[in-house]
Amino acid sequence: MANLAAIERIVAAKRTLPGALLPVLHDIQEALGHIPPESVPLIARELNLSRAEIHGVISYYHHFRQTLPGRHLVRICCAEACQAVGGEALAEHARTRLEGSDLTLEPVYCLGLCAIGPALQIDETTLHAHVTPEKFDALMAALAADK
Amino acid sequence: MKARVYVPRDAAALALGADAVAVAIAAEAARRGIDIQVVRNGSRGMFWLEPLIEVATPRGRIAYGPVAASDVRSLFAAGCMSGGVHRLYLGATDALPWLKRQQRLACRHIGVVDPRSLDDYLADGGGEGLRRARGMAPAGIVAQVTDAGLRGRGGAAFPVGIKWQTVLDAPTSPDCAQKYIVCNADEGDSGTFSDRLLMEGDPFSLLEGMAIAGLAVGATRGYIYVRSEYPHAIEALNAALVGGRDWLGDQAGNFAIEVRKGAGSYVCGEETALLESLEGRRGIVRAKPPLPAVSGLFGQPTVINNVITLASVPGILARGRISTVALAAVARAVPCLSSWPATSSTVVWLKCLSALRCASCCTTSAVARVRAGRCARCRSAAHWAPTCPSRNSTRCSTTRRSLP
Numbered sequence: 126m127a128n129l130a131a132i133e134r135i136v137a138a139k140r141t142l143p144g145a146l147l148p149v150l151h152d153i154q155e156a157l158g159h160i161p162p163e164s165v166p167l168i169a170r171e172l173n174l175s176r177a178e179i180h181g182v183i184s185y186y187h188h189f190r191q192t193l194p195g196r197h198l199v200r201i202c203c204a205e206a207c208q209a210v211g212g213e214a215l216a217e218h219a220r221t222r223l224e225g226s227d228l229t230l231e232p233v234y235c236l237g238l239c240a241i242g243p244a245l246q247i248d249e250t251t252l253h254a255h256v257t258p259e260k261f262d263a264l265m266a267a268l269a270a271d272k
Numbered sequence: 273m274k275a276r277v278y279v280p281r282d283a284a285a286l287a288l289g290a291d292a293v294a295v296a297i298a299a300e301a302a303r304r305g306i307d308i309q310v311v312r313n314g315s316r317g318m319f320w321l322e323p324l325i326e327v328a329t330p331r332g333r334i335a336y337g338p339v340a341a342s343d344v345r346s347l348f349a350a351g352c353m354s355g356g357v358h359r360l361y362l363g364a365t366d367a368l369p370w371l372k373r374q375q376r377l378a379c380r381h382i383g384v385v386d387p388r389s390l391d392d393y394l395a396d397g398g399g400e401g402l403r404r405a406r407g408m409a410p411a412g413i414v415a416q417v418t419d420a421g422l423r424g425r426g427g428a429a430f431p432v433g434i435k436w437q438t439v440l441d442a443p444t445s446p447d448c449a450q451k452y453i454v455c456n457a458d459e460g461d462s463g464t465f466s467d468r469l470l471m472e473g474d475p476f477s478l479l480e481g482m483a484i485a486g487l488a489v490g491a492t493r494g495y496i497y498v499r500s501e502y503p504h505a506i507e508a509l510n511a512a513l514v515g516g517r518d519w520l521g522d523q524a525g526n527f528a529i530e531v532r533k534g535a536g537s538y539v540c541g542e543e544t545a546l547l548e549s550l551e552g553r554r555g556i557v558r559a560k561p562p563l564p565a566v567s568g569l570f571g572q573p574t575v576i577n578n579v580i581t582l583a584s585v586p587g588i589l590a591r592g593r594i595s596t597v598a599l600a601a602v603a604r605a606v607p608c609l610s611s612w613p614a615t616s617s618t619v620v621w622l623k624c625l626s627a628l629r630c631a632s633c634c635t636t637s638a639v640a641r642v643r644a645g646r647c648a649r650c651r652s653a654a655h656w657a658p659t660c661p662s663r664n665s666t667r668c669s670t671t672r673r674s675l676p
Binding site: 147148188189235239 | 319462536537550551
């Protein structure tokens with residue numbers, strides 16, 4: 126499979142790092158959008174770890190995913206500072222709004238934008254502050270138009 | 273020389289549309305045939321004014337904010353390049369009331385320099401601490417940090433010098449003679465983002481602090497463990513590592529720093545869980561002892577400090593022993609103190625919950641005034657004595673009386 130060849134290259138590039146597992150998993154997820162379950166035996170062999178250890182690490186860290194996300198990954202900050210300025214209402218609105226859409230919604234616990242919440246992150250690159258339900262709808266409409 | 277326009281690249285400014293503003297400014301300047309350099313600096317911290325743009329003029333840096341991309345045309349029409357008055361005009365940045373009363377030490381370069389430019393950092397006084405540390409014995413560096421009274425800024429306030437001394441004294445195992453400096457940048461608590469502000473606005477201070485720690489304890493490898501929720505901080509640190517490679521190599525020899533990305537585990541902010549994560553395992557806390565200082569990363573003696581703690585170190589080394597010792601007691605009294613006095617002759621205003629007391633004239637005040645390390649009222653060499661067990665009461669160290 127093409128995926129496995131790519132994964133093999135990624136693992137080969139990082140396998141000599143001390144404590145290489147997290148950097149390897151990050152690189153795979155960055156390249157493929159997720160960590161395919163079939164990559165686990167390969168990583169285990171290359172890093173001389175058991176498959177259980179790899180699975181334990183992938184399932185422990187919230188950041189790692191074993192299934193592909195939707196077309197865009199929308200993360201709403203649900204930490205205390207954002208909650209205090211309407212983050213929960215925004216998250217509730219977003220859940221309803223994105224139901225059945227091709228966008229993935231996830232909570233995130235603090236983007237470090239506590240002074241300008243509620244905060245939202247799209248695809249780990251774009252940040253938005255003071256997000257109201259209306260602003261959220263406008264952002265999602267822009268994402269939908271950007272197919 | 274091109275006129276410099278500063279548009280922050282801090283994540284908070286980006287969330288408020290700073291990228292669009294930077295693009296609009298470059299486009300408008302090109303349209304008007306003005307030769308400018310758009311510098312993407314860190315944030316000054318005034319988020320209610322972000323994106324806060326600054327224009328370098330002969331009168332100093334003039335601030336405008338909060339600027340939207342749609343304001344840019346009218347700003348240029350009002351002559352913002354020469355500090356012209358506009359609806360968003362705020363005046364000289366340094367004279368803004370919120371900034372004017374601050375003395376920044378750990379945060380002194382943030383918002384002032386271009387975080388991607390080593391030249392900017394060095395021109396603003398950076399690098400001096402590392403330069404001095406190079407000429408000192410490891411024990412001398414540790415002693416200076418201990419004398420300065422620097423405490424861990426991650427919240428536990430453990431004396432940094434004691435931690436470093438433990439690592440300096442720790443023997444390495446014969447099969448792997450390696451000590452480590454680990455920077456804990458897994459800043460997860462909501463409402464705290466000073467580490468992010470520093471990493472994005474002044475990454476070179478952190479690198480310099482880590483290099484000094486390396487010289488102090490004899491470590492040659494450093495790791496910065498940054499949480500995955502901070503992609504912009506990771507980008508800034510990696511850019512600084514590329515830009516500062518020759519400088520670090522020249523100043524700190526074989527000290528190598530690597531940025532490692534966390535993966536959304538809040539527990540990894542705890543130091544031993546962080547070390548587990550760095551080693552490639554689940555972030556589960558270790559039993560202590562042994563302390564990380566004795567057996568830390570890969571079982572080796574490890575200094576693990578918070579971002580602001582390490583970034584405070586260059587300032588302590590650069591200022592030398594006298595000024596730091598004179599004010600160490602004052603600083604110890606105020607764990608929340610975010611800025612250290614720039615020089616020993618500076619007037620320091622400390623607002624703190626616990627009163628401070630001059631040992632000679634017994635002046636006590638919620639606001640203690642110290643000038644050149646002396647009490648402002650009786651001019652004696654002030655011996656501020658904050659040996660407070662409860663944090664809310666302060667005792668005078670000479671009379672040993674408790675204050676009301």
